[in-house]
Amino acid sequence: MNKQLALAALFSLSCTISNTSYAADEQPVLFTADLSNAGATASPSPIPFYPNECAKLPAPGSDANALGKAVLLYYPKSKTLHYAIAFSGLSGPAMMSHIHSSPNNAPIVQTFCGKPPPDVNNLGHSGHALNGKACPLTTEGFLKGEYVLKGNPSLKMTPEQEEQQLMAGELFINFHTCKNMPGEIKGAIVKSTK
Numbered sequence: 087m088n089k090q091l092a093l094a095a096l097f098s099l100s101c102t103i104s105n106t107s108y109a110a111d112e113q114p115v116l117f118t119a120d121l122s123n124a125g126a127t128a129s130p131s132p133i134p135f136y137p138n139e140c141a142k143l144p145a146p147g148s149d150a151n152a153l154g155k156a157v158l159l160y161y162p163k164s165k166t167l168h169y170a171i172a173f174s175g176l177s178g179p180a181m182m183s184h185i186h187s188s189p190n191n192a193p194i195v196q197t198f199c200g201k202p203p204p205d206v207n208n209l210g211h212s213g214h215a216l217n218g219k220a221c222p223l224t225t226e227g228f229l230k231g232e233y234v235l236k237g238n239p240s241l242k243m244t245p246e247q248e249e250q251q252l253m254a255g256e257l258f259i260n261f262h263t264c265k266n267m268p269g270e271i272k273g274a275i276v277k278s279t280k
C-alpha cells in the first residue's frame with residue numbers, strides 16, 4: 087500500500103480526533119481499509135446512477151493507478167466512527183462514495199459524498215452525505231469526518247448490527263466513478279492488527 091497515502095490519512099484522522107473530546111475510559115478500536123482497483127469486475131450491487139451527470143464531465147482517464155487508504159477509529163460507547171480516507175489515481179471524480187454492508191446485496195449504511203442513488207429505497211440509503219452532496223471534483227484527495235452508527239433504517243438494520251458487521255470486517259468502503267459505476271476502488275474495513 088502506498089505509504090504516503092496511509093500517512094496522509096493518519097495525519098488527517100489525528101486532526102479530526104484532536105478536535106473531539108471523549109471520556110478517558112472510552113477506548114477506541116483502530117481499523118484500516120486498503121482500497122484497491124475493483125475496475126469493471128465490480129460488485130454485487132451495481133448502482134445505475136445519473137448518466138446525464140457523467141455526460142457533463144470530461145471523458146474518464148485511466149483507472150490503472152486508482153487506490154486509496156483509510157484509517158478509522160471507532161468509539162464503542164458512543165458508537166461513533168471517525169474516518170480519514172486518502173484516494174488517488176481515479177479515472178475521474180467520484181460520483182458517490184459510501185460504506186456498504188457486505189451481506190444482502192451490499193446495501194449502503196453510510197454516504198460520504200454524492201447524491202443518493204436513484205434506487206435508494208432498494209439499497210437502503212442511511213444518513214445524509216457527510217462530505218457533501220457532490221464528491222470532490224478531483225481524482226485525488228481526502229475525505230474525513232465522523233458519524234454515529236445508525237444501521238440502515240429502511241432495511242431494519244440496527245446500529246448494533248452495523249457495529250457487529252464493523253467488528254467482523256463485513257463493511258467496505260466504495261468509490262463509484264463514471265468509468266466504474268459499481269465501484270472503482272473498494273476495500274473492507276478491518277481491525278488493525280497492531
Ligand SMILES: [Cu+2]
Nearest residue numbers: 183184186260
Ligand atoms: Cu456505494
